[in-house]
Amino acid sequence: MSLSPAFLDELRGRTHLSALVGKTVKLTRAGREMRGCCPFHNEKTPSFYVNDEKGFYHCFGCSAHGDAIRWMTDHQGLPFIDAVKELAAAAGLEVPQADPRAAQKAERAKSLHDVMQAAADWFVSQLGGLDGAEARALLDRRGVSASTQRTFGFGYAPDSRGKLRAALKDFGDAMLVEAGLLIQVDNKEPYDRFRGRLMIPIRDQRGRVIAFGGRIIGEGEPKYLNSPDTPLFDKGRTLYNLDRASAAARKADRVFVVEGYMDAVALAQGGVGEVVAPLGTALTEAQLERLWRMVDVPMVCLDGDGAGQKAAIRAAQRALPMLAPGRSLSFITLPEGQDPDDLMQQGGARAFEALVREAEPLVERLWKHELAAEPLDTPEQRAGLKRRLSDLANTIADPSVKSEYVAEFRHRFDQQFARGRQAGGFQARTPFFPYQQRRAGQKWSPPPAPVTDDAKAVRAAGGIDRVLAKAVLAGLIRHPAEIATHMEVLGSLKLADGALGRLFEAVVDVALEDRSRREGALDSQRLVTILTRSGFEQVASDLLRADTMPYSFTRKTADENKAREDLDEAIAILVSRPEVDAALADATSAMQCHFTDEAFERQVALVNEQRALDVRLANLVQANEDARALGTEDN
Known part of the structure; x- marks a missing residue:
């Protein structure tokens, strides 16, 4: 229409x-x-x-x-x-009429909804009859109350090839086949799809039955059988219990993703209504988008066995390209061999909520998975870990989130393998995380002392760090391919007026113009030549001779890959610092006006973020000094 x-x-x-x-x-x-x-x-x-x-x-x-x-x-x-x-x-308005084909399609869909509701009603009646005794016994063993059975519309499909077909004969075989209730092979007689199964209706967001899931009562395969895709049902775009979970998620500001129907039913019966489940497949992009329309950070809670944890990693990897500022996933790890249904039966909602408080962010789940993927005893194996982490970060489309993941993975790697040195031998570098995030109920402890005065000296008192900005410009001129990688982030920076700021804008403009003309790779000498024609010959040449700056990406002799990695990190710090400083200034002002525990914790967190950025910058300087020292020894 x-x-x-x-x-x-x-x-x-x-x-x-x-x-x-x-x-x-x-x-x-x-x-x-x-x-x-x-x-x-x-x-x-x-x-x-x-x-x-x-x-x-x-x-x-x-x-x-x-x-x-x-x-x-x-x-x-x-x-x-x-x-x-x-x-x-x-x-009192009349909606414009749809064209005849659209109207016919809508009428057909309406009729299919009627078919599915009639089937759901018939399955419910069979559950209460003589043939439904085994299905009722299964529900009793699973601890599903009579009230929950009615709420979720549980039913039973008798072990017969034609009872449903006979009961719904008024709709005609063609419509029953189209609804996925009958199977027809070639020109043979159609027969019931669901036989000898506990029936679980699948509803759309408005609560209308659009498909069924059938669980085998005794032995047999498959254990669960879903309706095929129909005009009403797209398995990859539908989530079980979405109609009930939507309202509960808005109220609780959270939503859980579990593996199967019975997990969702068990949690809902225990008072956790904001829960959905995919339909026998890994989470799809369409299902993730649906979840993010409900909350910013859905919680994935799959089974504690190997298969469940593999599914969690697949969900994490599938979500990466779709991440955006504030939009992510978190993961709940269940005890070994348990699913949410087991957990609720043994410990109830209290046991589940205890696990919720221990939920892991997406970055933590990815890091742990890659760290455990293979041995890391040799330099080659550790290089393999770095490559895998880099490949993961590079799948993220949003440039700001991608930049944060690159920096986070790099520093976790550095912290894990303790890079750095001191007189008489090597020592661990200053940790990337100078403070730990508190868990619920954990007492606050004061942050450690700031890093060194040398680290502080490289940042400006406010706004963009001009010393670091000058180094970044030198790095971009020496490695111009990185300009295109960070175009969006660099274009958002507001440098101070003066020659440095004008040169920064000129460098970005040259890269944009070069890319639009598709004249081939932009190398350092070519960039300097173009800048010379714009009157920046002296300042550009001075920056290229800036070997005295304490960063690898400003040195002509530095390892190319390491220099580019460090340049990425420097740009991330350059962009992040003003934002953290501004937020801290606001938090400090708020504290002066009205002291609260929340405001104090916010201020402490921002101070720690400042110090974390100081540490990251100090690590760049230290890594460069280490490389220089090793280079001197080699010579």
């Missing part, structure tokens, strides 16, 4: 947004707007505003934003066209 912008604008104009939102959210007048507690996340102080004049709502806590149509899709869970139809009916 094609809806014109004019029609949609009229629909929004005729809809009284505060009245629509006020049906489910308590609103009070706040000047020219209405205010209430946000329905998209938990809060006690209202930060959710509705503006009828402008026709939008906005939450200053979680940034939820939209108009009347968005409200119906995001809060009510309706598909776009259904949201439009419902609003149009309330506003």
Whole structure:
């Protein structure tokens, strides 16, 4: 159906947004707007505003934003066209008619929904009959209460090739085959797909039955059998229990991903309703996108056996290209050999919540997996680890997140293998993490003393570190291929006025122009030649002679790969430092105005972030000094 912008604008104009939102959210007048507690996340102080004049709502806590149509899709869970139809009916507008083929398709889908609901009702009736005794016994052994059975619509498919077909004969064989309820091979008689199985209806976000999962009652394969893909059901885009989990996830501001139907049912029965499951396959990109529409960091909680942990790693690797600032995954590790269903039966919600508090960030799960992948006793094996970590980071599309992963993996590697030296031998470098993040209930301990005065001396008092910026420019001129790699990040930097700032802009402009012309690789000499024509000959030449700077990427004789790695790290530090400084200034100001434990912890965390950046910068300098010393000894 094609809806014109004019029609949609009229629909929004005729809809009284505060009245629509006020049906489910308590609103009070706040000047020219209405205010209430946000329905998209938990809060006690209202930060959710509705503006009828402008026709939008906005939450200053979680940034939820939209108009009347968005409200119906995001809060009510309706598909776009259904949201439009419902609003149009309330506003007295007639929705433009779809073309005949689209109308026919919609009518067909409606009929298939009727078929699936009729099948679900019939399966429920069979569970309560004589033939359903074994299925009921299985549910009793699994601890599924009668109330939970009704809530999730459990049923039973008798071990017969034609009972369902006979019960739903009014719909006709063709529609039953299209719905995935019958199997037809060539021109032979169709027969029931699900036989001798506990039946679990799969619903869409609106709660309509679109498919089934069937668990074998006794011995046999496959243990679980799903409906095939149909006009209603796309296995790779659907999540089990999504219809119930959506509202629970908004309230709890979290969502769990478990392996199977019964895991989701067990958690929901135990009071954890914000849980979904993929349908017998690894998490797909479409399912991840659906999860991220619910919360920023879904929690993956797969079985504790080897297969479950492999599935967790596959999910981690599949998520990497799709990461964005603030958007990630975390992972819950279950005891060996247990699944969420086992855990809930043995320890209940308290045992599960204890594991939730120990959830690992995505970067931690990837690091541990690669660290344990193979022995790391030789330089070649450690180089293999570095390559694998680099390959993982390079799959991330977002440049800022990619840069953070590159830096994080590098410093974890350095910390793990204790690189650095002192008089009389080698010692561990200053750790990348000068403080540890606290777990729930852990007491705060003060951070360690700052790093050295030498490390502090290389940063400016505020804003962009001009000393580091000058070194980065020297590195970019010596390694111009790196300009394209960091184009978006470099373009966002705001250097101080003066020759250095103008040269920085010129370097980026030259790389952009060169890339657009596709004239071949931009080398250092060619870049200097182009800059010379723009009046930057002297300053560019001076930077190329900057062997006195304490970084590998400014030295002509440095190892090429190491220099590029260090340049990537220096750019990440150059970009991150002003952001951390600004955040710390705000936190300090907030502390002076109003002291709270939360504000104090925020200030401490930012101080530690500053120190972590100092350590990273000091490590770059130390690595360069080590390389120089080794080079001198070799000579």
